[in-house]
Amino acid sequence: MYRIMYLSTATVPFSDNELEELLEIARKNNSEKEVTGLLIIKGRTFLQCLEGEKENVLEIFEKIKKDERHDSIIELIEEDEGTRYFPDWSMGYKNINHLDDVKSQKLTDYTNSNNAHKFSSDDISEIFKEFVEIS
Numbered sequence: 001m002y003r004i005m006y007l008s009t010a011t012v013p014f015s016d017n018e019l020e021e022l023l024e025i026a027r028k029n030n031s032e033k034e035v036t037g038l039l040i041i042k043g044r045t046f047l048q049c050l051e052g053e054k055e056n057v058l059e060i061f062e063k064i065k066k067d068e069r070h071d072s073i074i075e076l077i078e079e080d081e082g083t084r085y086f087p088d089w090s091m092g093y094k095n096i097n098h099l100d101d102v103k104s105q106k107l108t109d110y111t112n113s114n115n116a117h118k119f120s121s122d123d124i125s126e127i128f129k130e131f132v133e134i135s
């Protein structure tokens with residue numbers, strides 16, 4: 001299973017409706033390509049995991065990278081092993097704006113860090129798991 005995780009920063013504020021539309025398109029496209037994953041949003045920061053067949057994940061990620069609604073993309077993980085973390089979600093979504101604790105701070109720290117590439121795959125999947133359990 002091929003997996004990419006990245007961080008990015010929204011260039012424009014997203015309204016609830018715009019986010020809904022983004023997710024609707026993402027879920028439709030991802031289902032067609034059997035890509036699954038999770039999108040976490042905190043303020044202007046996005047943290048996304050995309051997983052599936054390598055060719056399909058890369059095809060979708062290429063589109064995402066060109067999207068001018070976000071920039072400063074930091075690729076955290078690219079790996080081709082293991083099983084899906086989110087087999088049931090064509091694109092799960094967590095808005096963690098309401099969280100103001102250690103866990104959401106971690107995401108901000110990642111974004112502000114120049115050392116993001118030093119985090120291990122385990123660190124990052126741990127973070128995802130924490131967020132998934134929060135809701």
Ligand SMILES: Cc1cc2nc3c(=O)[nH]c(=O)nc-3n(C[C@H](O)[C@H](O)[C@H](O)COP(=O)(O)O)c2cc1C
Pocket residue numbers: 008022025026027029030039046048050060063064065066067069070091
């Ligand atoms: C943070 C972020 C995450 C996105 N995630 C996905 C995604 O998982 N799948 C997807 O198809 N598009 C995603 N998009 C939207 C793509 O950038 C692009 O607008 C969309 O794939 C175009 O779809 P279309 O070719 O069907 O018009 C995302 C955009 C942003 C800003």
